[in-house]
Amino acid sequence: MDNSKAVFVGAVFVALALFPWLGAGSYGIDLVTKIMIYAILALSLELLVGSTGLVCFGQAAFFGIGAYAAVLLSGEEDAASVLWLLPACVLAAALYALAVGALSLRTKGVYFIMVTLAFAQMAYFVVHDTALGGGTDGIYLYFRPGLGEWLVLDDPVTMYLFSLACLIGVFAFLAVLLRSRFGRALAGIKVNEQRMRGTGFTTYPYKLAAFTISGGLAGLGGFLFAVKDGFVNPELMSWHLSGAALVMIILGGLGHLRGALVGAFAFLLLQELFKTEAIFGDFAKHWHLGLGIVIIAAVAFLPRGLVGLPEQLRKRLAGVGAGERGGSLKNPLGEAKS
Amino acid sequence: MSNEVFLRGQDITRRWGGLVAVNQVSVTLERNCIHAVIGTNGAGKSTLINLLSGEIALSGGSVELLGEDVTAWTQPRRARAGLGRSYQRNTIYPSFSVFENCRLAAQATHQKGWSWWQRADRCPVSTEAARDAAHRAGLDKLLDRTAGMISHGQKRQLEIAMCLATGPKVLLLDEPLAGMGAEETERMLAMLDELRPDHGILLVEHDMDAVFRVADQITVMVNGTVIASGDPDFIRNSSEVREAYLGEGH
Missing domain, CATH: 3.40.50.300 (P-loop containing nucleotide triphosphate hydrolases)
Structure with a gap:
């Protein structure tokens, strides 16, 4: 089972690496670069929501801070080096996450959701209403950062491959992290924090570390976004994006890293599909509606998200043969909750 | 005395x-x-x-x-x-294996949260403490079972095993x-x-x-x-x- 998951993820990454040479075209390169960047955002949120059980509704703030830092820290005369600019952006987002986490993690449940949203909105209004953030119009990046001749991110294919490398790096990092003692402690906190405390885990530092790492990774996504578009605006920090990131990981399947990956692709490809006038004509203007209906249907019919679909189908097929027997196997873990 | x-x-x-x-x-x-x-x-x-x-x-x-x-x-x-305690209601982690329930509890005495690159299941201290606790609670044969799927009595034993895993x-x-x-x-x-x-x-x-x-x-x-x-x-x-x-x- 574990092997098939690794094969799936490996195949996705290989396919992505080959994509530019498979007649992708500039539109395709641009779209998939964008999707990979959002996938990094989704992965960062998965660490909180799916792996630790902390529903953060302000992930866009960290993404936006990474993006704004990329633009604000870049010089106006010369291209900055990726070597220091990228870590600086990650650090800026992580520091903000550390501060937000330190306060918001004192709350629980729906209050936590609201407090993270409030902090994100604060960040949004700072860039929206001050000279620092350039207001509604945002700011342009004068020079894309790079690394001399080695890394020229003005070239879309290089930008694509660089984003892919970051995505693979983030995925691998989280995969290793989650199977470490730290990751197992987060998993325990997600299932039963009270028990974890009773066993001897001081859970607050674990949650704060997860929150900070998550913020830093989202900042990496923001950095890439700013470099790719050469432009930032306050919408990068809006709650719409925080919400979209949540929808991505739910659509893909919570509790699985590949769920964030699949979810980001599904969400953005669906969005692109419903926006296509060639298919939907005038209705393409109302793409939110189409996308919304699909998401509602997905949540209703795919309780474990897209990554749970193969198992769901397998059970359905087995259920046809086994008849009544399927009933007793339903929700085998339900008993433990009661 | x-x-x-x-x-x-x-x-x-x-x-x-x-x-x-x-x-x-x-x-x-x-x-x-x-x-x-x-x-x-x-x-x-x-x-x-x-x-x-x-x-x-x-x-x-x-x-x-x-x-x-x-x-x-x-x-x-x-x-x-x-100081170890068990709960009146089962507070095991139902989606984990019996072994991992014990191992995670044992990890509390040897947390090392910063060594993020090391696999938890290769941690010698917690794996050994977990095996020992499971053995004392009579759960040797159930180590690989999903904790949510074992019988009620076995879950109560697991509660105790998780308690013992921390060496209280x-x-x-x-x-x-x-x-x-x-x-x-x-x-x-x-x-x-x-x-x-x-x-x-x-x-x-x-x-x-x-x-x-x-x-x-x-x-x-x-x-x-x-x-x-x-x-x-x-x-x-x-x-x-x-x-x-x-x-x-x-």
Whole structure:
């Protein structure tokens, strides 16, 4: 089972690496670069929501801070080096996450959701209403950062491959992290924090570390976004994006890293599909509606998200043969909750 | 001969507004001694465990663990210092394997949260402690099973195993026999007997036959107050206890 998951993820990454040479075209390169960047955002949120059980509704703030830092820290005369600019952006987002986490993690449940949203909105209004953030119009990046001749991110294919490398790096990092003692402690906190405390885990530092790492990774996504578009605006920090990131990981399947990956692709490809006038004509203007209906249907019919679909189908097929027997196997873990 | 005192709760009190849930209760847990706390529902037995383990703060009194005053310590700190507790309701991690339930508990004494690149299941300290705890709780054959899928009695055993995995000196057991069949009860009582020599055990239990069989000392609580405390014979013959709790017919 574990092997098939690794094969799936490996195949996705290989396919992505080959994509530019498979007649992708500039539109395709641009779209998939964008999707990979959002996938990094989704992965960062998965660490909180799916792996630790902390529903953060302000992930866009960290993404936006990474993006704004990329633009604000870049010089106006010369291209900055990726070597220091990228870590600086990650650090800026992580520091903000550390501060937000330190306060918001004192709350629980729906209050936590609201407090993270409030902090994100604060960040949004700072860039929206001050000279620092350039207001509604945002700011342009004068020079894309790079690394001399080695890394020229003005070239879309290089930008694509660089984003892919970051995505693979983030995925691998989280995969290793989650199977470490730290990751197992987060998993325990997600299932039963009270028990974890009773066993001897001081859970607050674990949650704060997860929150900070998550913020830093989202900042990496923001950095890439700013470099790719050469432009930032306050919408990068809006709650719409925080919400979209949540929808991505739910659509893909919570509790699985590949769920964030699949979810980001599904969400953005669906969005692109419903926006296509060639298919939907005038209705393409109302793409939110189409996308919304699909998401509602997905949540209703795919309780474990897209990554749970193969198992769901397998059970359905087995259920046809086994008849009544399927009933007793339903929700085998339900008993433990009661 | 007096035994080593592992845990001492002195005048433990907890008020919820005007209600006094636990009123000036003093308990001592010694090595080689099972101290049972009995009482009707709502007598404050579980609250007492919550207070001793640090899950809720005291309104008054003090807790001493292995000779140290731990009254101001948080629950995780008390747990790491050797205070293990089990819960009345199963609090296992149902989606993990039986082994991983024990291993994660054992990890508490060897957390190393910063070594993010090392696999948790290759941590020699916690894997060995987990195997040992599972063995003592009689779960050797179930290590790879999903914890949510094992029987109720086995889940109760797993609760204890998770408790043991941290290597505690003191065990606060909240109704470990609840919902168990006769055979499972026997197994659990045998396990308590085995644990007795090295641990100070507080046993909250409703099964009176079991309590009078294993307990060395019994404390009876009514409405948050201790009405009697002594060895089983003393409690059995105490007229106050008969009146307040056991009922005349007992």
